[in-house]
Amino acid sequence: MKPRAIKQVLLTAAALLGAASIVVPAAAQSQNGKNNRDKADFVRGNATSKAKRVTPPKTEQEAVATRRVAARGIVELQLPEDRMVNLVAVHHADGTVTYQHLAEGESLPAQDKQGEVK
Amino acid sequence: MKKTLLLSCLSAALFAGNAFAANVIPINADPAGQGLNDPTPLAPGGGNPGTSIGEQRRIAYQFAADLWGAVLQSNADIRVQASFQALRCDATGTVLGSAGTSPIYILTEPGQPDTLYHGALADALIGEDLQGGTGVDIISRFNASYGLTNPDGSACSPGSGWYYGLDGNTPAGKTNFLNVVMHEIAHGLGFSGFGNVLNGAPLAGYQDIYSRFVHNNVTNQGWYQMTNAGRMAAVVGGNLAFRGPDVTAQVPLVLDEKTVVRASGTASGDFVYGTASFGVPATAANFSGSVVLVNDGSASPSQGCFASPAGAYAGKVALVDRGTCAFEIKAKFAEDAGAKAVLVANNASGVISMGEDASVAATVPTLSISQADGATIKAGLPGVNVAIAPVPGQLQGADSSGYALLYAPNPVAQGSSFSHYDTSTGPNALMEPAITASLAANYNVDLTPALFSDEGWTLNPGNARIGGCDTGVPVVQEGGLIIGANVQAQSNICEINARNHGAYQSCMAAYKDRLEASGLVNSAQADRIASCAAKNR
Numbered sequence: 001m002k003p004r005a006i007k008q009v010l011l012t013a014a015a016l017l018g019a020a021s022i023v024v025p026a027a028a029q030s031q032n033g034k035n036n037r038d039k040a041d042f043v044r045g046n047a048t049s050k051a052k053r054v055t056p057p058k059t060e061q062e063a064v065a066t067r068r069v070a071a072r073g074i075v076e077l078q079l080p081e082d083r084m085v086n087l088v089a090v091h092h093a094d095g096t097v098t099y100q101h102l103a104e105g106e107s108l109p110a111q112d113k114q115g116e117v118k
Numbered sequence: 119m120k121k122t123l124l125l126s127c128l129s130a131a132l133f134a135g136n137a138f139a140a141n142v143i144p145i146n147a148d149p150a151g152q153g154l155n156d157p158t159p160l161a162p163g164g165g166n167p168g169t170s171i172g173e174q175r176r177i178a179y180q181f182a183a184d185l186w187g188a189v190l191q192s193n194a195d196i197r198v199q200a201s202f203q204a205l206r207c208d209a210t211g212t213v214l215g216s217a218g219t220s221p222i223y224i225l226t227e228p229g230q231p232d233t234l235y236h237g238a239l240a241d242a243l244i245g246e247d248l249q250g251g252t253g254v255d256i257i258s259r260f261n262a263s264y265g266l267t268n269p270d271g272s273a274c275s276p277g278s279g280w281y282y283g284l285d286g287n288t289p290a291g292k293t294n295f296l297n298v299v300m301h302e303i304a305h306g307l308g309f310s311g312f313g314n315v316l317n318g319a320p321l322a323g324y325q326d327i328y329s330r331f332v333h334n335n336v337t338n339q340g341w342y343q344m345t346n347a348g349r350m351a352a353v354v355g356g357n358l359a360f361r362g363p364d365v366t367a368q369v370p371l372v373l374d375e376k377t378v379v380r381a382s383g384t385a386s387g388d389f390v391y392g393t394a395s396f397g398v399p400a401t402a403a404n405f406s407g408s409v410v411l412v413n414d415g416s417a418s419p420s421q422g423c424f425a426s427p428a429g430a431y432a433g434k435v436a437l438v439d440r441g442t443c444a445f446e447i448k449a450k451f452a453e454d455a456g457a458k459a460v461l462v463a464n465n466a467s468g469v470i471s472m473g474e475d476a477s478v479a480a481t482v483p484t485l486s487i488s489q490a491d492g493a494t495i496k497a498g499l500p501g502v503n504v505a506i507a508p509v510p511g512q513l514q515g516a517d518s519s520g521y522a523l524l525y526a527p528n529p530v531a532q533g534s535s536f537s538h539y540d541t542s543t544g545p546n547a548l549m550e551p552a553i554t555a556s557l558a559a560n561y562n563v564d565l566t567p568a569l570f571s572d573e574g575w576t577l578n579p580g581n582a583r584i585g586g587c588d589t590g591v592p593v594v595q596e597g598g599l600i601i602g603a604n605v606q607a608q609s610n611i612c613e614i615n616a617r618n619h620g621a622y623q624s625c626m627a628a629y630k631d632r633l634e635a636s637g638l639v640n641s642a643q644a645d646r647i648a649s650c651a652a653k654n655r
Contacts, residue, residue, distance in 0.1 A: 039184070040614045042144050043176050045155055053147040054199055054254050056220060060314070064322050071248045074240070075224040077322065083312060084218040084257070087298060087553065088211050 140192035142183035153202025164283015174282035182299040188603035191576040192242035199254040202262035207274035217258035217302030234326040256306030286558040300559035310537040318349030331362040354528035359521035362572025371597040373513040380507035385498025392469035392486040400483035406505035432456030444475035453482040460484040463492025515543030564598040587650035626651035
């Protein structure tokens with residue numbers, strides 16, 4: 001969805017729906033509040049760049065349960081852990097190493113037999 | 119509800135205002151003394167000035183964040199949770215890292231069903247942080263034990279490990295951390311579908327923006343024109359394409375002409391091939407000639423796991439069967455017997471990418487073909503010639519209509535299938551499932567920005583700026599070159615690590631010299647980088 005396409009649609013929609021009086025929230029102008037000093041905080045390991053670890057819901061069912069109405073009435077849910085993917089270096093018996101993704105909780109493939117296709 | 123969402127979405131978009139280069143902010147989620155905070159000393163290298171493991175990790179991560187931040191526009195900060203943990207690592211494999219979007223938003227636009235968007239992309243489209251400055255947009259984590267030791271004291275992938283340099287010069291055996299971070303963040307920014315590849319069901323019953331562009335060439339159907347069963351079949355069908363207009367327009371700019379191993383003489387055919395990570399790259403110049411089947415005199419003579427008589431394959435292309443020993447060992451024995459090139463016939467369907475073996479060092483160009491194609495050549499021997507030959511009008515990693523192919527192997531690889539470009543893509547792409555040594559995501563992210571653009575991201579159209587000064591180096595160009603983004607990221611790193619302005623200028627001067635020497639910028643651009651750096655106080 002292109003922003004400019006949305007804007008074109010909105011110009012029409014706003015006229016039709018009488019939405020011209022919508023007020024721009026101040027936050028929409030810019031939320032790029034960080035500067036190089038903030039970047040330096042992360043690089044230097046300063047406390048201000050740290051936060052408690054966020055963990056996603058484990059399953060799709062749990063993810064759907066996180067569903068809520070966020071800003072501007074837009075519905076939000078969280079990506080479940082079982083859709084997070086792991087990048088894995090897999091070592092094969094014939095000396096090959098392949099990289100692949102693996103779903104959370106999925107077992108690493110058993111070590112290949114000689115000549116088995118990976 | 120739908121009308122409410124439409125109003126909300128559209129009104130926000132109308133007033134989003136001028137977009138800024140995205141500010142991608144890594145959030146350090148590691149405890150003291152561990153992971154990103156590991157104080158173990160490490161000598162600076164590869165352009166990374168950090169002096170400890172933790173600092174080099176943070177610098178490389180910040181560099182990746184700055185690269186994507188420079189390429190994309192967003193009024194909302196993009197917060198990326200970063201952490202190192204002791205992930206699984208044993209004799210069979212090593213989990214290097216993982217990532218994904220954290221929040222997902224359901225957006226509505228006329229003519230389309232309600233659609234799931236990655237959190238950072240939704241923020242950019244709406245023009246504000248829908249989480250209100252809390253939480254994170256992307257979750258990422260990486261293996262702290264890689265190349266070191268596991269918590270139980272066992273070795274984790276000895277001889278391998280992370281390379282934290284920013285220059286792309288990854289030593290053999292190491293994995294470029296910057297490339298992996300760029301790859302994983304890209305998944306969180308938009309390069310991923312949310313559906314279940316095992317049962318074909320969309321997440322929570324909604325379409326997602328990535329999958330909207332996916333097309334099944336076998337049935338000629340869009341992703342959401344199929345049933346769950348149809349999607350299950352398609353994801354292992356080996357013929358899924360991404361049909362976004364920006365990706366499609368840039369495919370010819372990025373991908374090489376498709377080549378095959380072409381047999382002639384007493385057998386003929388065009389054969390798809392796989393490559394090796396050892397030996398010189400196979401080219402039309404070095405890979406051609408008469409084929410001879412390897413016979414080392416052992417119980418399995420065509421597997422070539424033992425030395426063959428000297429000169430047995432002199433000037434020939436040696437055909438060897440897969441099995442029993444490592445690919446590079448086969449290649450080395452054939453090379454020692456005079457072979458000019460090696461062709462490995464698989465012992466099952468499909469072609470394979472062949473890894474190296476540390477015990478030998480073969481230099482001969484080596485390719486693999488399928489079992490069936492190997493049988494075709496064997497049936498024609500003697501009298502078969504092979505050569506690498508182009509297929510006019512076809513591109514490496516695109517379908518016959520010019521659409522970029524997606525990874526759709528059989529059996530399905532959960533978490534890998536569908537959300538990557540196909541492994542046949544050439545040159546290797548950042549968003550293939552394999553992180554190869556030939557990638558240089560510090561300068562080139564190939565078709566990834568185009569895919570983001572198709573999804574709705576706005577790419578920064580201008581030149582790299584240092585403190586508001588125009589360097590004349592485009593931030594991102596068609597085809598995925600991000601040299602300008604690299605300039606901005608490097609300036610940030612120099613600025614953060616310099617003790618004073620003189621040290622910053624020296625850092626940038628050395629950098630622009632390297633850029634110019636490597637041909638990535640011209641002399642005028644190099645001069646402007648230096649000039650901008652001098653003014654940046």
